[in-house]
Amino acid sequence: MLLRGRPRTLGAAALLLLLLLGFFLFGGDPDYGRPRSQGAATFDGDPPADPRGHNRSDCIPPPPPPPKCELLQVAIVCAGHNSSRDVITLVKSLLFYRKNPLHLHLVTDAVARNILETLFHTWMVPAVQISFYNADELKPQVSWIPNKHYSGLYGLMKLVLPSALPPDLARVIVLDTDVTFASNIAELWALFAHFSDKQAIGLVENQSDWYLGNLWRNHRPWPALGRGFNTGVILLRLDRLRQAGWEHMWKLTATRELLTLPATSLADQDIFNAVIKEHPWLVQPLPCMWNVQLSDHTLAERCYSEAPDLKVIHWNSPKKLRVKNKHVESFRNLYLTFLEYDGNLLRRELFGCPCPPPPGAEQLQQALAQLEEQDACFEFRQQQLTVHRVHITFLPHKPPPPQPHDVTLVAQLSMERLQMLEALCRHWPGPMSLALYLTDTEAQQFLRFVETSAVLSARQDVAYHVVYREGSLYPINQLRNVALAQALTPYVFLSDIDFLPAYSLYDYLRASIEQLELDGRRKAALVVPAFETLHYRFSFPSSKAELLTLLDAGSLYTFRYHEWPQGHAPTDYARWREAQAPYRVQWAADYEPYVVVPRDCPRYDPRFVGFGWNKVAHIIELDAQEYELLVLPEAFTIHLPHAPSLDIARFRSNPTYRDCVRALKDEFHQDLSRHYGAAALKYLTALQQPRGPA
Numbered sequence: 134m135l136l137r138g139r140p141r142t143l144g145a146a147a148l149l150l151l152l153l154l155g156f157f158l159f160g161g162d163p164d165y166g167r168p169r170s171q172g173a174a175t176f177d178g179d180p181p182a183d184p185r186g187h188n189r190s191d192c193i194p195p196p197p198p199p200p201k202c203e204l205l206q207v208a209i210v211c212a213g214h215n216s217s218r219d220v221i222t223l224v225k226s227l228l229f230y231r232k233n234p235l236h237l238h239l240v241t242d243a244v245a246r247n248i249l250e251t252l253f254h255t256w257m258v259p260a261v262q263i264s265f266y267n268a269d270e271l272k273p274q275v276s277w278i279p280n281k282h283y284s285g286l287y288g289l290m291k292l293v294l295p296s297a298l299p300p301d302l303a304r305v306i307v308l309d310t311d312v313t314f315a316s317n318i319a320e321l322w323a324l325f326a327h328f329s330d331k332q333a334i335g336l337v338e339n340q341s342d343w344y345l346g347n348l349w350r351n352h353r354p355w356p357a358l359g360r361g362f363n364t365g366v367i368l369l370r371l372d373r374l375r376q377a378g379w380e381h382m383w384k385l386t387a388t389r390e391l392l393t394l395p396a397t398s399l400a401d402q403d404i405f406n407a408v409i410k411e412h413p414w415l416v417q418p419l420p421c422m423w424n425v426q427l428s429d430h431t432l433a434e435r436c437y438s439e440a441p442d443l444k445v446i447h448w449n450s451p452k453k454l455r456v457k458n459k460h461v462e463s464f465r466n467l468y469l470t471f472l473e474y475d476g477n478l479l480r481r482e483l484f485g486c487p488c489p490p491p492p493g494a495e496q497l498q499q500a501l502a503q504l505e506e507q508d509a510c511f512e513f514r515q516q517q518l519t520v521h522r523v524h525i526t527f528l529p530h531k532p533p534p535p536q537p538h539d540v541t542l543v544a545q546l547s548m549e550r551l552q553m554l555e556a557l558c559r560h561w562p563g564p565m566s567l568a569l570y571l572t573d574t575e576a577q578q579f580l581r582f583v584e585t586s587a588v589l590s591a592r593q594d595v596a597y598h599v600v601y602r603e604g605s606l607y608p609i610n611q612l613r614n615v616a617l618a619q620a621l622t623p624y625v626f627l628s629d630i631d632f633l634p635a636y637s638l639y640d641y642l643r644a645s646i647e648q649l650e651l652d653g654r655r656k657a658a659l660v661v662p663a664f665e666t667l668h669y670r671f672s673f674p675s676s677k678a679e680l681l682t683l684l685d686a687g688s689l690y691t692f693r694y695h696e697w698p699q700g701h702a703p704t705d706y707a708r709w710r711e712a713q714a715p716y717r718v719q720w721a722a723d724y725e726p727y728v729v730v731p732r733d734c735p736r737y738d739p740r741f742v743g744f745g746w747n748k749v750a751h752i753i754e755l756d757a758q759e760y761e762l763l764v765l766p767e768a769f770t771i772h773l774p775h776a777p778s779l780d781i782a783r784f785r786s787n788p789t790y791r792d793c794v795r796a797l798k799d800e801f802h803q804d805l806s807r808h809y810g811a812a813a814l815k816y817l818t819a820l821q822q823p824r825g826p827a
Contacts, residue, residue: 196326198319202486204234204262205322206305208294208369212242212268212287214529217249219310221524225471226314228479233319234260234488238298238305240290242268248525255523257497258480260488266297278387278404279396283451288400291364292383295374307367309447312424313468316444321423325368332417333377334409335368337424340433343399344406348430355390355397357406358413364402365447366424368417377415383408420444427456427464434460473574476522477603493520510793512605516742521611522601525619527576528583531593532621533564538646539622540639540729541566545612546630548575549778553630555588556773560673563639564594567630568616572602596621607780610737610747617736624651626729627751632663634770636675642729645765649715651731658755659729660718660764662704663692665772677767681710692772699723700749704764712766720756722819725749727770730760738801744780745794750801753816757809 199205207227211220220239227235239249246265253263268290275289282288290297291307298305304325306318324335344354344361354361386407397403409416421436422444429450437443437460446464450456454465497518504514533539542561545568546553557565571579576599583589583597598615600608617625624646628634635641642659651657664680666689674680674689683689691706703721725748735754741747756762783790805813 195320196323198317198323199233201232202234202483202488203319203322204236205231205318206236206238206302207318208238208240208291208298208305208307209310210240210268210287210290211245211249211310213244214248214526216287216310217245217252218524218527220245220249221252221476222468222472223308223310223312223314225474225476225479227318228258228261228481229471229474230314230317231319232317232483233322234262234483234486235318236262236264238264238266238302240266240268240271240294240297242287244526251523251525254492255520256476256480257491257494257520259491259494260483260486261491271297279391280400281396281398282400284400289397289404291367291401292404293380294369295371295379298371300375303370303372305369305371307364307369309365309449311448312365313446313448313471314444315446315467316442321366321368321444324417324419324423325370328368328370328417331373331414333370333373333379334405334415335417335419336362336364336405336409337366337419337421337426339363339402339406340421340424340426340436341428341430342432343430353394355394355399355403355407356410358410358416361406362402362409362416362418363424363426363447363449364405365426365449366419366445367405368419382412386411425464427458427461429456431456431458473577475573476601509789510796513742513793513797516604516606516608517740519604519608521603521608523615524576524599524601525596525615527569527597527599528580529593530596533594536643537623537652538643539563540624540626540642540646541620541622541732542626542628542634542639543613543616543620544568544628544630545570545609545616547571547607548578550630550775551579551582553773555586556633557630558588558592558595560633560636561639564596564620564622566596566598566616566620566625568598568600568612570600570602570607570612576601606743607778608739608742610741610751611739613737613747614739617732617734620732623732624729625732625734626661626727628661628727628770629772631775632727632770632772633673634661635768636673638768638770641765641767645715645768646729649763655761656759657730657761657763658726658734658752659715659768660704660726660762661729661768661770662706662709662764663701663727663770663772664689665692665774666690667774669774673771674769677769680769689771697723700725703762709764709766712764715763715765718762718764720752720762722816723749724752726752726762728752728755728762730755734760740797740801743790743794744778744784745791746798746801750798753805757805757812757816 209220209223211217224237241249250265253261268287271290271293272286274293275286278289280286280289294305294307306321328335339361340363342348342360344357346352346354383404387404390407422440422442424445424447425433425437425443426447426449427433429452446467448454448456448468454468458464497520500518501515504511508514540563542563542565544565547570569579596619598619600612600615613627626642638661645659649655649657664684668688671688674683680689692701699721700723703718703724704726705718708716735751735758737747738750738754741750784794802813802817805816
């Protein structure tokens with residue numbers, strides 16, 4: 134996170150305006166969404182349905198917006214990896230238009246909480262508070278209800294919000310994860326002003342004939358008032374629901390209806406409608422534009438063809454963006470605008486509102502203020518301080534069952550190395566934790582890449598963590614630390630994405646860890662010898678013997694022997710050729726092997742960004758903490774050729790870039806001396822002579 138002004142927001146706003154204008158060019162049935170003199174909801178007492186079964190209040194005049202700094206309360210139920218991604222798109226649309234502080238109340242399972250807690254902590258959006266509620270604790274309150282809806286138990290949890298949310302919380306807007314805002318949520322909040330003294334639930338009419346029971350033969354829906362209401366967007370007066378005995382009310386209604394109906398079809402929506410049918414004084418109908426429903430049998434065109442403005446789009450079909458609708462492309466474009474929108478641009482201050490800053494924001498601003506823009510290494514300093522948004526487990530992930538000697542391959546990559554993933558999955562059958570440095574748009578391209586790959590989509594033990602791009606230098610060690618922190622096995626293989634391990638390496642590493650009895654009694658880093666080929670196509674060796682044959686034939690080389698021999702020379706490849714057992718080697722200057730270490734090993738030094746010395750510094754840290762360096766005799770990994778990265782090109786061509794890397798090295802040694810005292814002298818002595826970085 135680097136807090137600064139971004140003029141690109143104006144361009145995005147103009148794009149959204151154009152999209153919204155397109156909505157109003159559609160023709161449609163003028164019978165829906167038009168102000169009426171009869172059949173409209175009253176502000177006091179029961180809202181009667183009109184002769185055609187409508188429950189609408191499109192004639193409600195817009196109330197004044199809430200005070201600029203009033204805190205708006207929003208509740209969302211979210212479970213799992215996919216739903217977490219949906220929440221982020223929803224929140225982007227909220228943040229784009231909002232002008233008020235927000236408090237998000239997130240009812241989540243453990244997976245969604247882990248994802249969203251990390252995301253919001255690293256997003257650091259001003260004037261946004263987050264509270265989490267454990268969905269597993271709420272399950273017993275709704276698990277007795279048979280539900281055929283694809284949302285499962287989580288689709289029933291909005292029923293228990295009055296008791297689950299804090300007792301002093303009086304009002305809340307409840308949203309499904311599949312809605313997209315096209316307006317300021319404060320306008321929706323302002324509709325609470327139209328509630329009568331009794332009304333406690335604000336809803337938009339259901340925009341289909343579902344509750345009329347005429348969609349197909351023997352279709353028997355739950356009871357509803359007229360067309361019923363859709364619960365994708367709800368205004369709840371929690372205080373009034375508690376006073377009215379809401380929990381007893383909905384449970385009694387659900388129990389009675391389930392005597393004759395086998396299950397709910399639309400989850401909480403069925404029960405809300407059955408309660409409203411029995412107690413119509415509870416509901417305040419809302420204008421249709423606050424929940425434009427794109428279901429399979431939608432009649433929403435009657436709303437958006439005549440509505441003066443569109444506020445919320447609701448993808449309430451199981452098909453989501455693939456729903457059949459003649460205008461779906463325009464609505465889809467609105468959704469995609471936010472799906473791929475740069476979330477960094479939403480870190481905007483609400484000027485004039487005295488909101489506490491996000492955790493760590495003040496310290497970050499102070500550190501940034503101390504930087505000198507005239508400093509030749511300003512770009513490096515600034516990148517080190519950047520707090521990147523992090524979306525862990527971006528795709529569904531099934532953690533491996535606990536095994537005492539299991540190993541996770543840890544690596545990082547950008548979009549340019551995406552093509553390496555399939556080959557890596559073929560070579561490494563074990564768990565992987567990969568950090569990807571992507572823009573919001575690239576994250577969606579990556580998602581489609583995985584979904585269309587038979588190899589990648591079949592792997593549930595690969596955890597992908599998206600670190601959103603910000604700044605001009607590649608934050609390589611920050612990426613490594615993200616991937617390392619999310620590894621779940623006792624040991625990790627610290628690799629790079631452009632290396633392919635031996636086909637047998639995963640099994641061999643686990644067996645070696647067991648044989649060497651490393652279980653907490655011995656601090657060791659197992660060295661996996663690295664090789665390289667200059668050929669884009671070559672026959673990958675299936676054994677050490679085949680590798681040595683290729684090495685002798687000149688088809689393989691020891692890694693970087695012609696450019697950076699000191700980086701791997703201490704591995705002692707001559708000894709490795711003949712070795713039958715692991716052997717110990719000593720640390721030497723610039724050594725940077727690929728190693729297997731316990732998961733709780735030292736983290737990488739995040740000051741090293743771009744190209745240079747990022748891995749060397751980590752091996753020094755391991756040596757300083759007295760890790761043995763043990764070379765494994767049957768292990769190997771091979772680097773594949775590729776075009777050089779932008780950072781390598783800059784290092785090679787820019788003397789200032791190289792000077793900045795040397796400055797970072799000097800600062801690292803100073804910190805090393807402060808931390809380890811006299812024990813760090815050997816590193817300073819060994820590295821006194823200036824050399825090129827690794």
